[in-house]
Amino acid sequence: MSFINKLLLGDNLEILKGLPDESVDLVYLDPPFFSNRNYEVIWGDSGEVRSFQDRWSGGVDHYIAWLKERVAEMHRILKPTGSIFLHCDWHANAYIRVEILDKLFGYGNFRNEIIWKRTNAHNEEGQLGKIYDTIFYYSKTSRPNFNTIKSPYDVGYIDSFFKHEDNRGQYRLQVLTGAGTRNGDSDSEWNGYIPSKSGRHWAMPKKLFAKVAEGIDTTGWSIIQKLDLLFEHGHIVFTKNGTPNYKQYIDDHGGVQVNDLWTDIENVSLKAERIGYPTQKPIALLERIIKIASNEGDIVLDPFVGGGTTVAAADKLQRRWIGIDQSVQAVKVTELRLNQQQALFSQPFTVQLHKYDYDRLRNMDAFEFEQFIVTQFGGQVNKKQRGDLGMDGKAADGRPIQVKRSDDIGRNVVDNFKAACERYDKKAYEAAKAERRPIGTIIAFSFGKGAIQEVARLKNQEDVFIDLKRVDEIIPIAQKPKLTVSLQDAGSDKKGLREIAFAALGESPAGIEFYAWDFEHDPAKGFKPTVLIDKEGMQTFRFKPGMHTIAAKVIDNDGMEAIETLRLKVNGEVTRVGG
Numbered sequence: 001m002s003f004i005n006k007l008l009l010g011d012n013l014e015i016l017k018g019l020p021d022e023s024v025d026l027v028y029l030d031p032p033f034f035s036n037r038n039y040e041v042i043w044g045d046s047g048e049v050r051s052f053q054d055r056w057s058g059g060v061d062h063y064i065a066w067l068k069e070r071v072a073e074m075h076r077i078l079k080p081t082g083s084i085f086l087h088c089d090w091h092a093n094a095y096i097r098v099e100i101l102d103k104l105f106g107y108g109n110f111r112n113e114i115i116w117k118r119t120n121a122h123n124e125e126g127q128l129g130k131i132y133d134t135i136f137y138y139s140k141t142s143r144p145n146f147n148t149i150k151s152p153y154d155v156g157y158i159d160s161f162f163k164h165e166d167n168r169g170q171y172r173l174q175v176l177t178g179a180g181t182r183n184g185d186s187d188s189e190w191n192g193y194i195p196s197k198s199g200r201h202w203a204m205p206k207k208l209f210a211k212v213a214e215g216i217d218t219t220g221w222s223i224i225q226k227l228d229l230l231f232e233h234g235h236i237v238f239t240k241n242g243t244p245n246y247k248q249y250i251d252d253h254g255g256v257q258v259n260d261l262w263t264d265i266e267n268v269s270l271k272a273e274r275i276g277y278p279t280q281k282p283i284a285l286l287e288r289i290i291k292i293a294s295n296e297g298d299i300v301l302d303p304f305v306g307g308g309t310t311v312a313a314a315d316k317l318q319r320r321w322i323g324i325d326q327s328v329q330a331v332k333v334t335e336l337r338l339n340q341q342q343a344l345f346s347q348p349f350t351v352q353l354h355k356y357d358y359d360r361l362r363n364m365d366a367f368e369f370e371q372f373i374v375t376q377f378g379g380q381v382n383k384k385q386r387g388d389l390g391m392d393g394k395a396a397d398g399r400p401i402q403v404k405r406s407d408d409i410g411r412n413v414v415d416n417f418k419a420a421c422e423r424y425d426k427k428a429y430e431a432a433k434a435e436r437r438p439i440g441t442i443i444a445f446s447f448g449k450g451a452i453q454e455v456a457r458l459k460n461q462e463d464v465f466i467d468l469k470r471v472d473e474i475i476p477i478a479q480k481p482k483l484t485v486s487l488q489d490a491g492s493d494k495k496g497l498r499e500i501a502f503a504a505l506g507e508s509p510a511g512i513e514f515y516a517w518d519f520e521h522d523p524a525k526g527f528k529p530t531v532l533i534d535k536e537g538m539q540t541f542r543f544k545p546g547m548h549t550i551a552a553k554v555i556d557n558d559g560m561e562a563i564e565t566l567r568l569k570v571n572g573e574v575t576r577v578g579g
């Protein structure tokens, strides 16, 4: 199966129903919590507000029913080795576990209740601060994909345990012996210490020794020789009572196996990765989940993708992915975020909105366009690209279809089509004619007066019916918004940087959602936003003297976008070059 990563706009229930059984390896979902608060409305566009009303028209039972039918679909599409991670908080976590996950996945497939410490301080009047979220981890069967992973110690742990420091860094002392006595080499006396006297034997820290002895041939070495080498390199110290210990540095430790209490992942509020909406989850959280329950090339699904943290992490970790959101804004922010992060290893992805971009369709590869339109029309594609009299497919009733990827189709196209139908299948042509049915369908963006008159003439004078279909009668099409960008020079600062104020003005019948800016635009690399969400279209940026390319994007409520590029020459003054 050739799989393309996808971002899909729509109610996840409908979209999930269309995904095949057992096709996904990992689902992470961070649905809106059951808080009935306006802060649950993040994006504020019509799609999201509809979903908010949907799940909050009743009490907790209603919310649980709303979520449960969606999780049931997720269960169906998970592979037998697949897992689900459901992110929630105190508002409904007890109900979600008992009423949804235990019932759909089974109590026996419960793996963990992960506690993620989201914040430190959270004052609440008359109660204790609520500082964690819950992530329920269930598997579809008893044989899930599972990888053990390690995490570096958190800062508090390091400071309380790695108390010593030398020029190599922070370290702690670890014993060089193991419990129980052994004979021979493992009980040799070294620097006055005989392990068996304390009921122990020498236990060499293998990784440390390998590191210190790198490049030395140590075959046949005794424990005493090895201890001498570590000692010479300053790795062994003696306690007051003469017991030898070795120094374990933080970097050599390799971390601890991750358990179900996650206190080492900071929330995004203060971090650079923050892209400006309230429920964004940290990428480190998603990377950890993805590493635990999937492998490279696996398919990760987030049906409440929001600003795209899951798919951004999946892309980084070379998993394939599907992201769904009901909000146009969420889908577009995710698309921009992925563009921003796209690297050499990134996989291509498609974005499916409710409406199709006219310009994109007009510029699509001709054969790809024909295939797409014939399928959307409910027809069957003609796989041959040549030698079929220009027929691109057949409608459900067998009549031929010709697709033109152009506007203003003329009279000659109609006449040629009629002749082609006659030659293509003479019998079918005659039968359609006799029954006064269309002999075929021509699909195009628009038809000129000549074509329409010719179809009328053929019908009236020759009893030949030809069906003309505009693309927008088959699929909804939207035009790009308009965008103009103006700028104002705000002078130089003390460091000699030039401050410029930009104002973007978008126009669209659908309404403008937001703007995004790329202040170091390189057309060869595509649009990589410096500012990802700007609701007002106003930005100020400082530039060094020299040439600069700036690109602004406007996104409307249909998800259509327009881009405007400016070339600026910045020295003693600011000059707009070209365009």
Ligand SMILES: C[S@@+](CC[C@H](N)C(=O)[O-])C[C@H]1O[C@@H](n2cnc3c(N)ncnc32)[C@H](O)[C@@H]1O
Pocket (backbone or CB within 6 Å): 010, 011, 012, 013, 030, 031, 032, 033, 042, 043, 048, 051, 052, 279, 280, 281, 282, 303, 304, 305, 306, 307, 308, 309, 310, 324, 325, 326, 327, 330
């Ligand atoms: C809590 S946010 C997810 C945040 C995300 N984890 C992140 O890090 O950016 C929940 C998202 O669910 C979306 N949503 C709500 N109801 C939905 C539905 N029925 N179908 C698809 N998406 C929905 C909202 O638009 C919102 O973007």
